[in-house]
Amino acid sequence: xxxxxxxxxxxxxxxxVNLWNExxxxxxxxxxxxxxxxxxxxxxxxxxxxxxKENNNVIGFILGVKRQIPYLERGMESEKAWIPIMFxxxxxxxxxxxxxxxQSIENKFVVLDVKKIVLAAYSPNYFFAGIDKKNYPEAIxxxxxxxxxxxxxxxxxxxxxxxxxxxxxVKMKMEEAYKAGFQFQKFTYKYCLALIEFVKVNFxxxxxxxxxxxxxxxxxxxxxxxxxxxxxxxxxxxxxKMDGFDNRFGPFGVLETLRSHGIGSILFNLMxxxxxxxxxxxxxxxxxxxxxxxxYLRNGVKVYREFDMYQKDI
Numbered sequence: 001x002x003x004x005x006x007x008x009x010x011x012x013x014x015x016x017v018n019l020w021n022e023x024x025x026x027x028x029x030x031x032x033x034x035x036x037x038x039x040x041x042x043x044x045x046x047x048x049x050x051x052x053k054e055n056n057n058v059i060g061f062i063l064g065v066k067r068q069i070p071y072l073e074r075g076m077e078s079e080k081a082w083i084p085i086m087f088x089x090x091x092x093x094x095x096x097x098x099x100x101x102x103q104s105i106e107n108k109f110v111v112l113d114v115k116k117i118v119l120a121a122y123s124p125n126y127f128f129a130g131i132d133k134k135n136y137p138e139a140i141x142x143x144x145x146x147x148x149x150x151x152x153x154x155x156x157x158x159x160x161x162x163x164x165x166x167x168x169x170v171k172m173k174m175e176e177a178y179k180a181g182f183q184f185q186k187f188t189y190k191y192c193l194a195l196i197e198f199v200k201v202n203f204x205x206x207x208x209x210x211x212x213x214x215x216x217x218x219x220x221x222x223x224x225x226x227x228x229x230x231x232x233x234x235x236x237x238x239x240x241k242m243d244g245f246d247n248r249f250g251p252f253g254v255l256e257t258l259r260s261h262g263i264g265s266i267l268f269n270l271m272x273x274x275x276x277x278x279x280x281x282x283x284x285x286x287x288x289x290x291x292x293x294x295x296y297l298r299n300g301v302k303v304y305r306e307f308d309m310y311q312k313d314i
Contacts, residue, residue, distance in 0.1 A: 008049035023087035072205025129154035130307035158284035173262035181230030
């Protein structure tokens with residue numbers, strides 16, 4: 001076998017995507033998604049995107065990411081880097097090809113004084129939160145042998161809206177909320193700056209980015225619901241159409257001091273009702289955990305994937 005590991009070249013785009021779809025059967029992508037989320041990402045560099053070849057045939061691929069421009073309030077995160085994706089053709093596994101690719105990326109990051117490498121969970125253009133332990137169990141064994149350790153878990157969830165009906169229990173919560181001075185409505189640009197500030201202060205730059213994109217794309221009035229208090233202040237919001245996908249829900253958040261008032265359940269059910277009326281018969285999102293997962297379970301959303309989150313200190 002004549003193995004060669006080279007920097008990514010556009011010539012191999014089709015082969016890389018075809019091998020991706022062959023190796024990651026639960027995470028198939030199109031050429032367009034590959035370009036949008038990998039090649040056109042602000043931080044993409046083929047210095048950290050490597051292809052493994054045998055006799056000019058692509059047999060493996062790895063993507064490393066190191067921020068080249070600041071990410072909102074997170075800045076450069078100079079001591080952190082990511083490996084969002086890595087795969088090797090099945091018949092070439094256990095030949096240390098994957099190990100060579102990972103170590104090559106790690107060595108490049110060491111030179112940049114990176115202290116921590118995180119698998120998968122790169123913002124903003126992640127594909128999944130971690131390693132899918134059910135569908136890719138061999139990946140956990142592979143990365144643990146290379147010194148990566150689990151630091152958390154996450155789930156992907158979805159809901160079928162074909163038979164959705166606004167729950168009576170949430171109607172009662174809504175009546176109580178109205179009496180307390182809260183209102184719920186589709187976003188209007190009257191609340192443009194108020195919503196941006198609310199999201200930035202309470203949830204950070206990643207969520208602010210999604211709100212800004214909806215506003216910039218002139219979809220905010222269709223895809224965002226807000227909750228306001230008696231002083232006309234934004235105290236909660238939810239949205240959909242992340243990354244342009246109509247059925248992708250999120251982000252979603254309520255002022256921490258009001259999370260026992262049912263405002264989250266009201267917003268979420270207003271969104272589901274709205275989606276069904278627009279003949280969007282399912283919703284999904286890629287990443288939640290802990291209290292977030294428990295909230296969605298109470299509201300009829302089901303887990304469809306589970307992830308272990310891994311990182312390595314170098």
